[in-house]
Amino acid sequence: MVNKDAGEDTKVALEQPEVQRGLASWMLSGPVLLRVAVVLVFAVYLKTIGFDFVFDDHLQISLNPWLSSWKYVPIFFHKQLWGFTAFYTTANYYRPVFMLWLFLVQQATGGAPGWFHLCTIGLHLVVVYQVYSLTRLLMKNETVAGITALLFGLHPTKVETVAWISGGSEPLEAMFLFGTLICYLHAREGARRKVWMAGAIVLFLGALFAKETAILVPLMMAVYEFYASSEKRYRRLWAAIRPATPYFALSGVYWAIRWHVIHGLSEMSYMLSVPKTIWTLPEACWFYVLHTVWPFRLSEYYPLMIEWNFSVKYTLLPAIPLVALGWIGWRYAKRSPEWALLATMYVVSLAPVIATVLLIQPHDRYLYVPTYPAAVLAATLICRLRWRDERMSAALRIGVVTALVAVFIAGTVVQFRWWDNDLSLMKRAVEIAPNHIPARTILAGAYSERGQTGKAMEILHETVQQFPDSQRAWEALGTQEYINGDIKDARVSLLESLKKPTDELNKTMAVYYLGMIAYDTGHYEDAVRWYTLAIGMHPKSGGFHASLALALDKLGRHEEADQARAIERRIDNFQSP
Numbered sequence: 001m002v003n004k005d006a007g008e009d010t011k012v013a014l015e016q017p018e019v020q021r022g023l024a025s026w027m028l029s030g031p032v033l034l035r036v037a038v039v040l041v042f043a044v045y046l047k048t049i050g051f052d053f054v055f056d057d058h059l060q061i062s063l064n065p066w067l068s069s070w071k072y073v074p075i076f077f078h079k080q081l082w083g084f085t086a087f088y089t090t091a092n093y094y095r096p097v098f099m100l101w102l103f104l105v106q107q108a109t110g111g112a113p114g115w116f117h118l119c120t121i122g123l124h125l126v127v128v129y130q131v132y133s134l135t136r137l138l139m140k141n142e143t144v145a146g147i148t149a150l151l152f153g154l155h156p157t158k159v160e161t162v163a164w165i166s167g168g169s170e171p172l173e174a175m176f177l178f179g180t181l182i183c184y185l186h187a188r189e190g191a192r193r194k195v196w197m198a199g200a201i202v203l204f205l206g207a208l209f210a211k212e213t214a215i216l217v218p219l220m221m222a223v224y225e226f227y228a229s230s231e232k233r234y235r236r237l238w239a240a241i242r243p244a245t246p247y248f249a250l251s252g253v254y255w256a257i258r259w260h261v262i263h264g265l266s267e268m269s270y271m272l273s274v275p276k277t278i279w280t281l282p283e284a285c286w287f288y289v290l291h292t293v294w295p296f297r298l299s300e301y302y303p304l305m306i307e308w309n310f311s312v313k314y315t316l317l318p319a320i321p322l323v324a325l326g327w328i329g330w331r332y333a334k335r336s337p338e339w340a341l342l343a344t345m346y347v348v349s350l351a352p353v354i355a356t357v358l359l360i361q362p363h364d365r366y367l368y369v370p371t372y373p374a375a376v377l378a379a380t381l382i383c384r385l386r387w388r389d390e391r392m393s394a395a396l397r398i399g400v401v402t403a404l405v406a407v408f409i410a411g412t413v414v415q416f417r418w419w420d421n422d423l424s425l426m427k428r429a430v431e432i433a434p435n436h437i438p439a440r441t442i443l444a445g446a447y448s449e450r451g452q453t454g455k456a457m458e459i460l461h462e463t464v465q466q467f468p469d470s471q472r473a474w475e476a477l478g479t480q481e482y483i484n485g486d487i488k489d490a491r492v493s494l495l496e497s498l499k500k501p502t503d504e505l506n507k508t509m510a511v512y513y514l515g516m517i518a519y520d521t522g523h524y525e526d527a528v529r530w531y532t533l534a535i536g537m538h539p540k541s542g543g544f545h546a547s548l549a550l551a552l553d554k555l556g557r558h559e560e561a562d563q564a565r566a567i568e569r570r571i572d573n574f575q576s577p
Contacts, residue, residue, distance in 0.1 A: 024394035033146025034132045038125055041153040044412055045121045048163045049114045052421050056166040067106040076100055080262055094258040097210040098169045116165045123171045124162045128153040130178040135376055137185045138338040147379035147401055155371045156295040156411035157364040163419035169211050170368035176207035177214055204247055208254040216348040218247035223344040228337035277358055279307035279315050284357040286318035288350055292374050298364050298415050299432035300425055301439040306358055342373035422446040441476035453484055471500035475510045482513055491517050508537045519551055527551040542568045
């Protein structure tokens with residue numbers, strides 16, 4: 001007599017491995033991993049909707065008159081990013097598409113911080129989807145694409161670009177950049193070539209006008225074409241350059257427009273020094289490599305990275321592993337056009353910020369695009385993991401992905417909490433970089449904004465005691481004393497700041513505040529002298545000319561005051577075009 005129950009048990013037991021393999025295959029399928037990535041990214045960053053404006057958000061959004069009306073939109077394209085302020089700014093960026101993005105969010109939602117944060121999360125989710133699509137095109141593997149989307153979307157260095165509204169220029173540029181490459185790769189396949197090429201050109205223009213670093217995208221295309229070509233020698237070089245020529249041409253046009261608007265590279269370009277840059281480069285490169293693979297203990301500010309001379313510790317030691325990694329990486333990358341493109345993307349995306357490290361100190365937001373090639377590499381290595389049979393190999397891959405995702409989520413949740421408000425953000429910055437003077441002065445400002453002027457003054461007095469030769473420290477102390485109404489002490493501190501060694505442009509606001517002190521105390525001749533000196537340092541600040549006009553009026557010099565107001569009106573960035 002046959003035992004039917006035993007037969008059924010045997011059948012189930014035989015089928016279980018197939019079921020397990022089917023479940024593992026489903027869990028590692030690209031569409032499932034993509035859905036998991038989207039859900040997890042949204043869930044992780046959802047809390048940021050309750051965050052306030054922080055850091056640059058206050059000036060760039062809250063106090064930005066250009067976001068108030070459609071009539072200002074044309075200004076975005078012929079003024080620098082900070083052109084709306086009537087006073088001196090020390091950095092110039094030309095990013096009209098990013099300004100347009102902020103404007104559209106403001107107009108559509110009313111401008112509450114939560115809406116800006118929600119839209120920034122949405123922007124990041126769009127990029128996560130593009131990462132999946134681009135990886136499928138390059139690697140021809142949905143599992144690799146899905147894992148890449150997960151790792152990219154949850155990498156903790158994304159905190160600065162998703163939790164901080166003003167950091168949204170990075171995902172905005174990435175959206176256009178990845179879109180450009182997706183369209184470009186589709187165009188190479190032949191079907192609807194003209195449509196895809198048109199899309200690539202339009203998106204590339206969007207990337208250029210969103211952020212300057214997109215200018216290097218044609219180089220990525222040229223490298224891809226070079227290693228995809230079967231031609232030899234010079235023909236191969238021409239085969240690489242020819243498809244990217246329209247993009248190189250657009251880059252040249254964009255750079256000419258930017259140069260015209262900014263009147264050069266940047267008003268801070270005087271800070272660049274070739275010898276100091278060379279000695280600092282290895283340290284800066286190592287910072288970004290380290291934060292790519294170990295994205296923890298993050299901050300808005302890090303210890304100042306400027307090497308005045310050759311250093312064994314900060315120049316030679318980082319250079320050795322960097323050269324080794326570069327040689328190994330390129331040796332393997334050049335074996336296929338896909339890996340050559342990814343390696344080039346990592347390098348050229350970081351090249352501008354590393355080359356200008358003296359001007360733009362390291363920040364994690366600059367890793368937004370470079371973490372994509374790193375995520376593809378990690379996903380590819382995970383998919384190559386083997387252990388015993390295929391079922392155990394799949395389980396191992398799932399376990400590794402789960403562990404990485406859990407670590408990334410924990411790291412992200414722990415580190416985005418600092419971006420809740422200015423006070424917590426700058427407390428973190430001072431914790432990581434206790435000798436960073438701008439971080440300390442901004443922290444004092446955050447305390448002052450909360451009405452804790454005693455704590456602000458304590459930090460500023462401690463800063464000038466610790467860094468007595470810092471012009472910025474003395475200027476910050478004098479400014480806070482002026483805000484507190486301690487006019488006499490403010491004047492002493494500001495005059496002290498002018499004695500400190502620094503470029504004259506850095507002293508502009510101290511000079512202007514001295515003019516305000518003279519005006520407030522009825523010393524109008526002194527006020528005119530200080531305001532005139534500030535205008536000489538930065539003639540394009542409309543606010544300086546307006547203040548000079550007020551002081552001239554007090555002296556009865558109305559004709560000169562009218563001339564100052566006329567100059568103000570000419571450079572007044574609040575006028576509609």
